[in-house]
Amino acid sequence: MPQPETTAPAAPAAAPPPGSAPDVIHNIGYRHYDGPRLGRAYVRRSLFAQSLRGAYGLGRSARSKVLPMILVGVMCAPALVVVAVAVATKMNKLPLEYTGYAIYLQAVIGLYVASQAPQAVSTDLRFRTVTLYFSRPIERFDYVAAKYAALSAAVFLLNAVPLLILYVGALLAKMPIGAQTLGLAKGLVGTALMSLLLSGLGLVVAAATPRRGFGVAGIIALFTFSYAAVGTVQSIALMQDRTPITPWLGLLSPTTLLDGVQVWLLDVASAHAQEFAPTGAAVGAVGVLLLLGTVAGCFGLLMRRYRKVGLS
């Protein structure tokens, strides 16, 4: 008979008899779970929700909430100032485009990605919690997709909230509602593209190392150096009168790439100075392909990264 003997004195499933001492609680016995076991889609959603909350420090220690919340504040502050000025001076147009907001505040967004991408993946690697995920019904794709989507959503929210503040402020200042709504929609599309691009790059760097500090430094380096390098090389190209290549150089850093894509795809003004702007139909089309290719490439690299990691 395969059924084991029970050592619990009472029938295990039975409730403890009334009036029994509180210590009897230990004798409730083991209860089996006969309820539903939901599939991979549920597991993916759960991991997505947990990671998204974690990206703002929710469900984590108080200390983990500090930096994300400060960055949210820093992201919203300029929008509030713009709105206040716009309402007070009765402007009929916002002093900046919705699509430009992320580019003006790219340092803040970069810092957010640099701090939260390692939190999303390095801790699981460092403390080897990934082993526990992959010993469950969850597959590599579920894990990578949930983490990528969660960080993208977190970055999206980080920029979407100030855009909404701008929009509400613009309506309060009685600016034309149609134009503002269109501007907001374009801004949100641009934000979505940016979120996918920056999250992908951030996660690839962060997942490469179980050391969180290396991840943070690597992401900051990637974002700032590429931006600075593109600006410098563009300046040199301008000085040497090689203007035709300056827009193409803009494809080489995430922020300028995004700018170029927004200019071409969404028909908005570049957030960069005229001579540096990655404009032109060919540049824009290549930029869109490059952006989508980068996102797909990042996903592929993450899938590759986790191929053996569950076995450690």
Add this chain to the structure above:
Amino acid sequence: MRRGGRPYGRSVTVIATESLTMRYPRVTALDRLTLDVAPGVVGLVGANGAGKSTLIKILLGLLPATEGRASVLGLDVATEGPGIRERVGYMPEHDCLPPDVTATEFVVHMARMSGLPPAAARERAADTLRHVGLYEERYRPVGGYSTGMKQRVKLAQALVHDPQLVLLDEPTNGLDPVGRDEMLGLIRRVWTDFGISVLVTSHLLGELERTCDHVVVVDGGRLLRSSSTADFTRTTASLAVEVTDSDRHPDGAAALLRALDGAGARARAEGRLLLVDMPDERVCDTVRDAVAGLGLGLVRMEQRRHGIAEVFRPGDADTPAATADPAGTGPAAPAGPDVSRKEGDGDAAA
């Protein structure tokens, strides 16, 4: 309540492998391993690098074997990995807990990662943590836990989705003797109280004998021995006897040894102790009568099970347990897949 109603509750085989081989470029981790493991607590013993962890990863369907076949709960590891991982719990050897979350949060999350709906996940996590012996401390971050408490959280996450089998990789690693005993007791309860079959690995032969119904010994990826613990500890059970000396018998132990020889009992001296082979209960009477006849004081008389380690000691080849001794049969002998337990045997060690 018990597993009788479930499709796997009646399966006689929890784990079956057939010529399972795993070759890495430089090393053969598993070498034609054939096993047949029945429900219960099964110990997998081997030195570090004997292939235990490799076997577990293959059984979880995470690592494709080079050759051979294996099934867990009737599911093929090569094709039905997700199904296996839904029904099996795994406690890794290494640390796997993030330090900045509480045990409750962590186990709830892991329950959801096994597909349990949110409310059920919370309820199961609370239950499971209580069963492994974590009470108020489960609301504190795991980073501040002792090794013993961390091991309990690791066990809880392996049990939280109510699996039909748990694979425990070196669960007593790093624990002090008391913590080790508690963990082994807990593992025993996973089967006796929870009805969940257990495969537990260890590099210490001795600690598994009290816990396991069966022990599988692997070395260099090969099956060295596989049989019921009761089989080879019971046959070597002995009675430890200590007596006083008297004026007539200045060496009481030696006098008793002679007397027992005369009475037909096999005994040997070990310091001041006499170890009397104990094929059955009547030996106790023989010893009592012999001691009384000599007029000695009986200081102690206790039944002692030989450790598995003793059974495997080469010097013991001449004891009556020689049939159960691999030193005699040797690793070259075709150790058969002999783990299948006798009906009703499961309660013997409980």
